[in-house]
Amino acid sequence: MKKIKVIGSYITKFGELWDRSLESLFEEAVFGSLNSVDGEKFTNRKVTHQYGTTMSEAKFKLSDIDAVFVANMAAGQFANQLHLNALVSQMLPNNPVSFRVEAACASGSMAIEMAELGLLSGRYRTVLVVGAEKMTDAMVSDSTKILAGASEYQKEYGSTFPALYALLAQAHMQEYGTTTNQLAKIASKNHIHALNNPKAQFRKEIPIDVINNSMVVASPLRLFDCSPISDGAASVILTTKNIKKYSNKPTIEGFGHGQDSLSLVDRKSLTELSATKIAANQAYRQAKVKPKDISFAEVHDCFTIAELLACEDLGFFRKGEAGKAIDNNMTTYGGKLVVNPSGGLKACGHPVGATGVKQIAFLSEYLEKNSKIKGKTFALAHNVGGSGATAIVHILSKTNK
């Protein structure tokens, strides 16, 4: 595969950002990532706000951006704003061609995948991918209905996302004896990880007994098993140009994409997400690595059971053994690998359209800061749409000489 470098990235603060609009989140992420790239200076007549101290000394040449890929799930319902590709493209003076990508909670990683395909085809050489979601302008109860649109809503009347993942949790518990305490440990671990992430929505340790005694949303899932409603945006700049110049930047080594039925009843197994397994196998094969080579992973923990399933489906642990591994602290610092160092969707937040882009942006920055050992360090991003109908896996690396 042609080398794709992640040369710029930016993540806005995630949370209930009442004073921020969807457009301002997009704008902060776009110019944040542009300003993170070393390059020529540019001025942008269309910038109306200043983000950070480097705005007036932005270094990246805007004309280098051949195309923009915009990820979002439901701005039409949350903010009555459509035509998002044009909304973002107009922020750049050269109005690059732009595309909007939607795949529910996997919108972000699918936008990155579309961008990668554009780069690999040779059509584009440098692209900007931005994902954003502004969710808190809607009532939480309305958000539940909007998000249910990622399932077969017309067909499965009465389903909610927590209910669908609760059924997956029940299936795993029946088959492998997974416990609610193991799910609570996942939530607790991700809240601890988020303490080190200034962009995270929740930077607070949550004791396991508080998680185990929180209100039931859909049995066995409780409030603290669920990721929050969030606002936020993230952006990355990918290039196949001047690779030598960016040799110290993270590389996308491989990616994969799996699909399964929207409806749970049409699936072969409810104790795994087969879309994840398909996507992971493709990504591992392309990157020429194995699960044991991964040091850090951002996995899609929209609910705690989703992280447990991911740890097995991505091959980090054998089927039915992730619960025990979590009990033995194998997915945190000092364990086999660090899962969700950002805090994951659970504690960092889950602005759905931004999440997949945030995973790549976070891992790129994390690899730059944490891959001190000589040689290659590998990280994996796993993003899921719906209750597992779409899954996209990326493998990144950073080489230290």
Added chain:
Amino acid sequence: MNIQPAQYHRSTKEWHHLIGEKGRVLLSTKVEVSSPELEDYLPYSYLIVKLNNGKKVELMGESKTDFEIGDSVELELRKAGEVSSSSVIPYCLKAVKLD
């Protein structure tokens, strides 16, 4: 639940032939938090049922009833809301526990 006549016409075609089918609960969750249109039913069970004909369906259980894995159920018609602004009274299916 606000539903347009054409939508309702299509959805009934999906499920009308399932009325009266019997089966067993494969998986069950009790939903305690939901969207406003379903709040009147809370708490309700959401189930995966394997019908005797081998087909699997996802649907709500009868309101205020606890379901366990293995319970025998029958699918019945359920009123899913009041008259909507389009003058449609929405109906769908529910699973009812058999003794």
